[in-house]
Amino acid sequence: MTPQNVFADDMQAAADWYAQVFGTQPYFEKEFGGSVAYVEFRVGDDEDEFGILDRRYVPGAAEPGLGGGVLYWAVDDVEAEFARLLELGATEHLPVTEQGPGFVTASVRDPFGNVFGVMFNQHYLDQVAARG
The missing domain is CATH 3.10.180.10 (2,3-Dihydroxybiphenyl 1,2-Dioxygenase, domain 1)
Incomplete structure (x- = not known):
């Protein structure tokens, strides 16, 4: 896996869910405007980056739903x-x-x-x- 980001409206729920998926906690967290805006995990054989970005900060006009x-x-x-x-x-x-x-x-x-x-x-x- 190469560095990847997914998006979420509820950052805590997303971080908790992916912590269960990967069996590890995020190693990095970034706050912006008083709330968590980004968390990052290291996963896999190469400890690749997997990030979750608050959907409010997605570049462009990303809409919820399937795509990409x-x-x-x-x-x-x-x-x-x-x-x-x-x-x-x-x-x-x-x-x-x-x-x-x-x-x-x-x-x-x-x-x-x-x-x-x-x-x-x-x-x-x-x-x-x-x-x-």
Whole structure:
């Protein structure tokens, strides 16, 4: 995962939800105007940045709802993680789908209007292993 941002109207709820998803608390928090405007997590093999930005500060005319790209998080078991995300309050966006040998994806709508995907990608794992 490369640095990514999602957006939320309720920053505390979003930070709490993603803390459950990632199993870790944000390492960085930025206040603006007396309230939290941004939080950031470090996740994955490379401790990539995952940020949540208060929707009030989204550049341009971003509207709540689906749009933009799908952020994929590499997991060991797509079906189990997809089920866990649904249990945490997400709703299905796209079901678990084998895209090809060693490549499985699924995606949900998080409770804040973002699309969040999970994937198993053997090529990704091979690349990580090759780095040592």
